[in-house]
Amino acid sequence: MKTLLPPLRALQAFEAFGRLGSVNAAASALGVTSGAISQQLRLLEEHVGAVLLVKDGRRATLTPAARTYHGLISQGFGRLMLAQDYILSHRQSEELTVSGFPTMMSHFLNPRLAEFQTMHKKVAIRVIATHQEADPSMLENTFRLTYGEASQQYTHSRVLYTDHCFPVCSPAFLDRYPQARDPAKLIDLPLIGIDWGKSYTTEPHWRDWFTAQGSEDPPAIRQAAVYSVSGLALQAAIAGQGAVLGQASFVREDLRTGRLIRLSDDSLSMPDPYHICWGATTLEQPVARDFLNWLVLITKPLRSANPQQD
Incomplete structure (x- = not known):
């Protein structure tokens, strides 16, 4: 048989009553009338089918079973308050x-x-x-x-x-291969490739670069290494391992600091x-x-x- 939870307002009134010790205090905390608290407490007793409050002189107190029940409910409301604090701080935090x-x-x-x-x-x-x-x-x-x-x-x-890309290399590489500025000679030097993966089929590669430079049928291109992450390819170029087609937005700082040197004023646009x-x-x-x-x-x-x- 499926257990139905009591109305949330009734549980909230019961939690406040048990925590504060009186109907008036619970009403003040929840911003309602004392009559509304009393009504919700009677509704809760009807729902659970048990007496939760007994008269002790002029005051109402919780029965022993109700005190245990209240302790468990208080844990639940405590978790709800933590959840509310979390979501508010999450939304309000910068x-x-x-x-x-x-x-x-x-x-x-x-x-x-x-x-x-x-x-x-x-x-x-x-x-x-x-x-x-x-x-x-x-x-x-x-x-x-x-x-x-x-x-x-x-x-x-x-x-x-x-973005757009163009060949770059380290100063040390250019010192070893000053002919790297000539596209016709760059093709015979160590080149660093970037593997974009199967999902990207139209991104520029070295063959596209040399074709754009006028080589109708570029010969087999000597690639010193091929990287699946372009950042690693740029690091290899900085280390002097070869020239690489660097994207303008990625090599900006390396060009500014002199870690890389641009080998051509021409560029290929990213698709x-x-x-x-x-x-x-x-x-x-x-x-x-x-x-x-x-x-x-x-x-x-x-x-x-x-x-x-x-």
């Missing part, structure tokens, strides 16, 4: 959770994040670097930075920029843009709106820097 592809997080977002944190010193930011897309409802993630069609699964998304995605309630947080506006603003130069940008 905290952002941003997930994205590992290289985008480490080479694009992370070098720029200090600027946002300077403007929002009380905001805690949780950065998650993963290829796995977030749950489309975005209950645990504030934002997701992603690429191409993956953005379509989310409630809201906005194009940030379409799809990068997006920022968010859920239905994300922008209810003022700090989330600030983050979105900030990210759109700082990516404006990236949108204008690519001549093929829409």
Whole structure:
């Protein structure tokens, strides 16, 4: 037989009465009349089929069984209060959770994040670097930075920029191979490849680069290594292991500091843009709106820097 719980209001009145010791005190705590408390206590007794209160002179007290019953109910209301405190603090706390592809997080977002944190010193930011897309409802993630069609699964998304790539290498590599600036000779040097995976079939590779440079039928390309994470490929290039097709938004800091050198003014556009995605309630947080506006603003130069940008 299925057990039916008493009405929540009756349980709430009973919990307050047992905790505070009187009908008047319970009524004051719950913001209702004494008559309403008495009515809910009678309703609870009818529901459980047992006497819960007995008269002790002019006062009503709990029976021994009711005291045990009250103790168990109090535990339940205590857990409800903890749950309410948690959800309120979660919604009111200035905290952002941003997930994205590992290289985008480490080479694009992370070098720029200090600027946002300077403007929002009380905001805690949780950065998650993963290829796995977030749950489309975005209950645990504030934002997701992603690429191409993956953005379509989310409630809201906005194009940030379409990247472009070009060959880069370390100063040490260029010292060893000064001919690397000549596309006709670069093809014979150690090259670092990036494997985008089966889901991405139109992203630029070395063969596309050399074809764009006028080589109608590029010969077999000598690749020193192939990486499934472009960030690792960039690290290999910095270490002098070869030249790599680096994306502009990822190599910005390495070019600025001299860890990498751009080998050509020409570039190849990525076939799809990068997006920022968010859920239905994300922008209810003022700090989330600030983050979105900030990210759109700082990516404006990236949108204008690519001549093929829409």
